[in-house]
Amino acid sequence: MHDMRALREQVDLLRDAMRRRGADDALLQLIDRGEDLDRDRRTLIQAVEERKAARNTNSQEVARRKKAKEPADELIASGRELGEEIARLEGELDAVEGELRAMLLVLPNVTAPGVPAGGEECNRVVREWGTPRDAAGVRPHWEVGAALGIIDLERAAKISGSGFVVYRALGARLVRALINFFIELHSREHGYEEIWPPILVNRATLTGTGQLPKFEDDVYSVTVDDLFLIPTAEVPVTNLYRDEIVDADMLPKGFVAYTPCFRREAGSAGKDTRGVLRTHEFDKVELVRYSTPEDSANQLELLTRHAETALERLGIPYRRKLLAAGDTGFSSAMTYDLEAWAPGVGAWLEVSSCSNCTDFQARRANIRFRAAKGEKPRLVHTLNGSGLAFPRTIACLLEHYQCSDGTVVVPEALRPYLGTDRLS
RNA sequence: GGAGAGGUGGCCGAGAGGCUGAAGGCGGCGGUUUGCUAAACCGUUAUACGGGCUAACACCUGUAUCGAGGGUUCGAAUCCCUCCCUCUCCGCCA
Secondary structure, eight states, X not given: OOOHHHHHHSHHHHHHHHHHTTOOHHHHHHHHHHHHHHHHHHHHHHHHHHHHHHHHHHHHXXXXXXXXXXXXXXXXXXXXXXXXHHHHHHHHHHHHHHHHHHHHHTSOOOOOTTOOXXXXXXXXXXXXESOOOOOTTOOOHHHHHHHHXXXXXXXXXXXXXXXXXXXXXXXHHHHHHHHHHHXXXXXXXXXXXXXXXXXXXEHHHHHHHTOTXXXXXGSOEEGGGTEEEOSSTHHHHHGGGTTEEEEGGGOSEEEEEEEEEEOOOTTOTTSSOSTTSSOSEEEEEEEEXXXXXXXXXXXXXXXXXXXXXXXXXXXXXXXXXXXXXXXXXXXXXXXXXXXEEETTXXXXXXXXXXXXXXXXXXXXXXXXXXXXXXXXXXXXXXXXXXXXXXXXHHHHHXXXXXXXXXXXXXXXXXXXXXXXXXXX
């Protein structure tokens, strides 16, 4: 969410930012409407407050006269009139503020300088690591997974439907190993505090990180209780300090959490349907950072390096992509995607998405810090990134480390957690 | 799920229609005293949104905020209703 003041002080900047994202006319018109609403809002506030001030002095005078046993009937009558007028004006103000807020809540974040304008085709590869394995003769992970008896998609479909996975035997143990490996890496080596959050969250929490109100169709909801299954641990973890003022000496602060993630994937039917590349439920270890505004650009580099380290330890070749404005997520000002090479699928798979959300989520969630005693609280900057998403990581492992006999070599780093050096 | 008790500033805690943004205490900050520390004493201590003045801050001013939302009233922390949360006991449950 943007500051209301942006509407009157930096409208052109806001419009330009929306254009860079490829926003449609409707969104730009919404901004025009916002300008009017902001003006109306301030006029109404003045009118309301003027009358409230009058009511307050009036009431005080009533109190004084009652004490002095003087008559106050005409003051009580004028107070009643003021009250009616206030109620009427407040009704108008509520309508204006409601519309303004609704408008601000659906406007995406402004992208950072250096983020290319345009859509997906303008994404830029900014870094590469490792040597992608030749695709020749490498079987896709769904075949290997089935052959090894570690991925069972048929039975998952029976239990839940398409887009679900059963991991079994060494596959199940692999998931457990990945949880431990990633969590240990980020907590012990990278200094993140380990968090085990709820995965069922309320409306305010999802609004804080930006999934609501705009993307309600994408999340699973438990309507009887108005709760939602999280699409990513970013949601509960970023909201840890919602409506709080954190200590400045706590910043920068990192949190790492493993959770399952749930996504309806409405609108992506038919995409990535094979294997485990796009499922309704998947596992992920997520990194979240709070930082000062001055430091957040550096913190994004740091966080991205932490995610990359996970891939490097696993020995999976990857590349880092700077996303163009049109491909950058709703809450993000700047995003790097990490794509790992899957020779069996013959594609680069997005295994991590690292974003600097600047003050966009912090304003929605009201997360602030006080730089020094006596200074005004300021909004923190929030960042998040996968470290890493499991299914695609597993796909890459099964394909990258595949041997001609159908077995899969376990990378060194995972062996202590898995207790074996080969999946067979 | 049932019965009860409660939610007040950074924290503890008073207040039970007007003089209460809110006593008192703790903590924090500034100062006096002091060789240093401690103690004592004095002062200060929120946030948001408007308006004025500013290059901007500061400052001045108004309004709001006592879990949330409604209602009663000239006037609500205080009375009424609904909801949320916490605690205790009972039931149920992994």
